[in-house]
Amino acid sequence: MSSDTVDGDTRPEPADPGRPDTAELSRPARRQAEIAAYVVEHGSVSANDLVEAFGVSVMTVHRDLDELERQGVVRKYRGGVTAQPTSVFESNVAYRLNTAQAEKSALARHARAMIEPGMSVMLDDSTSALALVDLFEDITPLTVATNFLPAISKLTGLRDITLVALGGIYSATHDSFGGMPCAEAVEALHTDFLFCSVSAVSPTHAFHQEEEIVLVKRAMLRSARTKVLLVDHGKLQRTALHRLAPLTDFDVVVVDEKTPADLVQALRDNGATVEVAPL
Structure with missing residues (x-):
């Protein structure tokens, strides 16, 4: 998981061998991929859960979630985010592959x-x-x-x-x-x-x-x-x-x-x- 604690932090971050295909991504894209995997694994999480798990600010979490929602990976709701299906939205393919x-x-x-x-x-x-x-x-x-x-x-x-x-x-x-x-x-x-x-x-x-x-x-x-x-x-x-x-x-x-x-x-x-x- 990402170790940056403030926006703009440029300290090097070690590669995570458990997350394939993220090594060549930029820091924000790599963190977003990890957040997506975390949401898929847990189904539904709160923004505060992500702040604690990834050590980033609430603003950064919401910015990342906005991008992931734009990509259709997750859906935001008041206070959190989910990858689970509803009667109106189907879950994303990453979630379905793991259920x-x-x-x-x-x-x-x-x-x-x-x-x-x-x-x-x-x-x-x-x-x-x-x-x-x-x-x-x-x-x-x-x-x-x-x-x-x-x-x-x-x-x-x-x-x-x-x-x-x-x-x-x-x-x-x-x-x-x-x-x-x-x-x-x-x-x-x-x-x-x-x-x-x-x-x-x-x-x-x-x-x-x-x-x-x-x-x-x-x-x-x-x-x-x-x-x-x-x-x-x-x-x-x-x-x-x-x-x-x-x-x-x-x-x-x-x-x-x-x-x-x-x-x-x-x-x-x-x-x-x-x-x-x-x-």
Whole structure:
């Protein structure tokens, strides 16, 4: 963590090997990267927490938070800052990458069994679908289409993958491409599978906080033969601002085994085909 105590301090600061990619940043940018990591780790913190943790002034903390909010990394609220989702805002990708990792791995393993070599697969910009990429190596050749930059980066390193990178308007918050240009690129395709996720699921519908994300996900639903929704138990019994689709629009809804049996039954009672992935 940064050791400066006043604005403008020019004392040298040792490199932090635990924070990759920060060594070449300026002092403010390096501190902002560390603050972002701290907020992601803790979910929500107060400005005073950051003052104490980083040894900088309240003014410096607020200036750094303003910049991080401008980048879409955090959201400020009265007295503090958060990386956690709300019914209106989705959490940033760094936060999502570090939540429910065991559950997402279980969902990916279950989904992987549905794929055979030679198929075409579409992945949305969810971290649940991203977990599938690490399992593709032994089921190639595959054609994979995605708008998620972390997935694109991983897929470029795999052999026998035909990668279709779905471009559009880049969002730093989601590290993905979206908007109408992306939706149009999606609609030019027809894949065997879509593997996707959402931020909230009620007993009857899938929801997402952001209209631009919903636009692309709906295009993906129209462009795949078999549609699979991957949902960890933490997303159930929740809603968000925009209703994406009824759960019956998905051929399969995969949940992890931490999902209470009564919730699984409620989904089935409302017409969804539900499969439970063991952890």
